[in-house]
């Protein structure tokens with residue numbers, strides 16, 4: 194979602210300098226190692242309240258014994274460790290804007306589908322099927338009326354195809370094997386070409402064995418800027434926010450907390466968020482501290498924008514919102530199906546933060 198400089202800025206804001214992190218890691222590690230086994234083993238069992246509420250027993254003077262940590266304190270330590278690690282660095286960054294090559298006035302994009310290793314959270318490497326080695330794939334951003342060519346190279350062990358989700362294209366360009374085209378077999382290439390129709394926040398993804406292929410990462414944002422700009426088309430920050438819940442777990446833009454990127458804006462700035470759900474579950478996205486104004490559904494501007502702080506994003510949907518960033522601080526921003534966001538080990542999955550800088 195953001196570049197490294199942005200991550201560093203946010204890390205500073207969160208008090209997460211590397212020395213501070215090292216300190217936190219060092220001081221909590223013992224607790225976590227001792228505590229994980231106990232807390233996890235006993236998580237379902239009732240614990241004596243007095244023990245955890247009172248904390249560790251006083252150490253007799255002259256003793257060198259390490260005080261035992263209560264399961265409650267061990268749980269707190271795990272939660273703190275996750276938060277202090279945010280935003281954690283991982284290899285690979287998806288949703289990077291791809292520059293087209295122009296051939297005879299046609300904006301040409303090449304997408305190579307290939308199997309890669311992808312780091313969703315620090316040390317958590319998974320197999321991904323990715324366009325141009327990114328999850329989500331590169332962000333395609335064009336203008337209503339542009340002539341566009343998308344060349345797909347399939348280097349996967351299965352056939353595939355690209356569907357342009359939300360674009361009202363001529364039938365032959367719809368990308369559904371055996372309905373509008375043959376499957377693109379491994380080793381083959383296939384070219385789509387069309388004049389970009391309806392503006393808005395759209396997507397592209399595999400439409401072949403898609404529960405597996407989209408879950409593994411064959412997806413990306415296809416943003417169409419309108420010919421005539423509306424009131425929300427020049428925000429200070431414009432953020433694509435893709436949800437997924439397939440083989441890689443619960444992710445925002447291909448990463449799980451604490452490796453999710455924070456959204457960063459300055460006080461008073463206008464932030465536009467383009468939610469897109471490429472998963473198979475609903476995800477009610479909840480922002481703390483400020484409301485969202487919903488301005489478009491599936492790319493279509495709403496004649497009457499409405500306000501909320503929790504926005505349900507169902508599979509296949511796109512919702513565009515603007516946030517007037519008028520409340521400084523670091524604000525939790527997460528899916529409110531709580532098992533998608535937190536366990537007794539701390540926050541994970543669909544959690545990030547909106548950082549409003551003063």
Ligand SMILES: [Cu+2]
Nearest residue numbers: 476528530533
């Ligand atoms: Cu969710």
